[in-house]
Each structure stands twice: as C-alpha cells, then as structure tokens.
Amino acid sequence: MHPLWQSPLSIPGGSRQSPINIQWRDSVYDPFLKPLKISYDPTTCLHIWNNGYSFLVEFDDSTDRSIIVGGPLENQYRLKQFHFHWGAINEWGSEHTVDSKFYPAELHLVHWNAVVYPTFEEAVMEGNGLAVIGVFLKLGAHHEGLQTLVDALPAVKHKDTVIEFDVFDPSCLIPSCPDYWTYAGSLTTPPLTESVTWIIKKKPIEVDENQLEAFRMLLFTSDGEEEKRMVDNFRPLQPLMNRTVRSSFQSSHVLNMEAQHSDHAQQIRP
Secondary structure, three states, rough: OOOHHOOOOOOOOOOOOOOOOOOOOHHHHHHOOEEEEEEOOOHHHHEEEOOOEEEEEOOOOOOOOOOEEOOOOOOEEEEEEEEEOOOOOOOOOOOOOOOOOOOEEEEEEEEEEEOOOHHHHHHOOOOOEEEEEEEEEEEEEOOHHHHHHHHHHHOOOOOEEEEEEOOOOOHHOOOOOOOOEEEEOOOOOOOOOOOOEEEEEEEEEEEEEHHHHHOOEEEEEOOOOOOOOOOOOOOOOOOOOOOOEEOOOOOOHHHHHHHHHHHHHHHHOO
16 A cells, blocks of 8 residues: 555544545435536646656646636635546546445546635645545546546656646546535545545546556656556545535436325325
8 A cells, every 4th residue: 555545544533534435315415506617728737747646737826717616616716736546456446436336546626715815735724725526437438538648647657757748628527417416525645634625526437448557557656666556546435424415416316216206195195
C-alpha cells in the first residue's frame, strides 16, 4: 500500500470523511437542487504532474475563466486540478461506491470557493471551501476525449515529472446526464480536511481496457528508484455517520414501487 494510505487513515473526531458508499435507496431526493453549470476555458489548462499518488492536470485558477456554479453550491467555484483514482484490476479502483459496487476508476475535478477565500490553501481548510465533481469510469467503448490525455501519460511515468499540457477541456470527461448525488465530505488524501461539497455524477463515462491500462503503467516511484506501479491509489470507504446523501433526481425504482402501491390501493377500494 502507498504510504499516503497507511495509518492514520482517519481524522480524530472526523464526522464527514470521504469516500463513502452511496446507498441509492437511502439517498433523499431534493427538488430544490439546481442543475450544475460547468464552464471551462480550455486555455486555462497548464500541465500534467505525477505527484507520486496520481497524475494531476493543473489549471490556471487566478481568474474565473474555468468555473462551476449551481447544483448544491451557493457560490461559483474555480477549477484547480483534476486527477483519477484506479485499481490494479477492473473489479475495483473507484473511491466512492454505489450500492457497494466499485468502478475501475474515478475522476475528481477539484474546485475552490474563490468568492469567499483569497487562496486555494485557505479554502482547503474551510467547510465550504472546495467542491469536487466525481465521475465514475466503466469499461466499455473507447473515449476519444480521454485519449488526448492518455497519449501524454508516458512522459509523466515517474514521480515528480511534469509536462506542459495546454488547451484541454475536461468537460468532455463529464457525462451529459445531469443527475447527481451530493453530500458534505472531505479530501481523500492528506490533509483529509472536511472542506468538500461532493457532487457525484450518477452516470459513468465509458473507457476502454487500453486506456485504463495506460493509468496502470504509471509509477509511484522516481526515476532511479525500484519501480512500483501506480495502482490501487484509492482511500478505503469511510462511515457515513449521520450525514444525508441528497439526489437531484427521483429514483426510478422508488417511483415504480409508489406506482405499484397506487395501483394496489385502487384495486382494493370498494
């Protein structure tokens, strides 16, 4: 296991740690949740960095050129970076799960509240400082948008390597389906601060086996060190505690149950 995921794996007294298992039936539909509006300027993309636990695609966040607004958020949030978590094999890899089901990988787009806080570093320490969009990756068709990124990965194989990577629009990695879950959580890597409004997209994107394999060819280690492949870079699930997971959509199987109940009620009327 990578040192980042060795003990301590929790914050003493932490009550809103991430990731969590999302129980579809237990999520609460909130009709007041707005659609999430995403506006990314591809020219704000700067570079790719292998930081030793994932690869980060970093953005110029000095202005409001790449932002999200709406959804569960009270302010607009600036895009700082995105990264992925993935497994050694396709049976696991995502950080969040849905009804205890893992996906092979999960994308995190990290944004910060520049309306309230002057710097990203300050936002990280505050309860409403960050907003992270989570997108599940599932095995399926080739993803053309992701391939641009995959083609660049061999150049950042080793820890601490950085390459220029400009004019990329990460909205191509976000499913068009507007449905999402949201809950109050934390960063999943140190400092594990409880500063994140999570927005987990219901629908995954499809990627192919070769694209997932390109992630697994990266290394936790620097050039010259004994090679350790970058796999299983996800944090274990954390207890939900007394939090509520809200959904922007009504669950179809709950609606079906209500419809059946309504039909039954009509049948037994005199």
